[in-house]
Amino acid sequence: MNDRAFPIGSPADVAATAHVFVERLDDDVLVTGDDGHHLVRVRRVRVGETVTAADGYGRWRTYVATATGRGDVTLEALTEVAHEPALLPGLTVACALTKGERPELVVQKLTELGADGVFLVRAARSVVRWDADREATALERLRRVAREAGAQSRRARLPVIDGPMTLADVAAADSLLVADRRGVTAEEIALPAGGGWTVAVGPEGGFDDDEEHLLADAPKLAVGRLVLRAETAAIAAAAALAGRRDPAR
């Protein structure tokens, strides 16, 4: 394993070096907005300190802070752009959320666990409904949660956050799995032919009959034998499959 390229830094570095997501890994970067504010006000980055930056797609670079403003930081590259290999097989979790479940927690933990996508599913038994206005706001908030979790855990890649979508949208995926306590363990799940796994996680009360029909051919992945809340099942499924995923060469 190449410790330098993957993940960014060693455990001992995690607390010490600030990490930020930027649009482009230019030689000189000005970080403004929420990220700039976070670096200056929360992480208290000072001139001369090392900062790593990533583009959210696996590319990252080490910088030094050359100037700080009230809510912005100027960074100058110290190294060439490095690359954090993708984890293969890919992993997307499509989670049906109900009242009392916390999509923020799901997005935060799946980002830390290296998921490539987190989709929110509007299942028949999902009690929570988003209207069009709330949808945009909620997605924006969840993408911010992913950025924060990615910065905190020093990822170079961020998951795609999308939804709400129906189970029919999810069921079209290749290598679909369903989280189900009557299923098999992660080690018994076949590797996907190409692409990655998509794990569908049902709402409290389970999927209804029409939805079950859509999922009839999908292998069932069990994480233990207990009934789990949707948010816990989503996190547990990613943790259980993590042992099957390796950095691409």
Add this chain to the structure above:
Amino acid sequence: MNDRAFPIGSPADVAATAHVFVERLDDDVLVTGDDGHHLVRVRRVRVGETVTAADGYGRWRTYVATATGRGDVTLEALTEVAHEPALLPGLTVACALTKGERPELVVQKLTELGADGVFLVRAARSVVRWDADREATALERLRRVAREAGAQSRRARLPVIDGPMTLADVAAADSLLVADRRGVTAEEIALPAGGGWTVAVGPEGGFDDDEEHLLADAPKLAVGRLVLRAETAAIAAAAALAGRRDPAR
């Protein structure tokens, strides 16, 4: 798998039936205090409704509400006492927490995932220190979190919540494992000779040299290859080992 005995109820029941922990599973039970308040005010249990109750040690029973007060409920047994088998091997997670980690989240998720114990470790690099006064309050709060999570996810067993303790206390356990991304997957971990696994999860920055020395002989359990925050590693380790645990016969 005996669905009736383990876990309590089917997924479809989870939302429908209130569940509560009581000291004794007598034929008649009066639920008061926080639990009584929760049943009456939050779950809105009415006379004639079914309620399940468990003792936290694996015994549970189905009741009917025969009277409700402003913050209490009288229950009358409908069935004999049933037994939820333990999951074997046992699983205790000993987690070193640092600033920004959330012990409540660890306790909540490990309860849902069926852990037998959650210990909080005062590691050399743990930034958070509890004084004696705060210790009692914090433990009391975490035990309440476990009860709430256990009620929500309809467990008959609750984990032992303890700490803060030193790593030396933890290192004395049989079948000790250490969460480490350079380790092996859950499937490669040997079954314990007796009792259960204890997984030590280090703080941000890792264990120090003295602590590493205590853990030198413990097999390393990896949950994927990414650096995880302590709270995430604790939850992920329990999820990864869940596939190795089965209800005792």
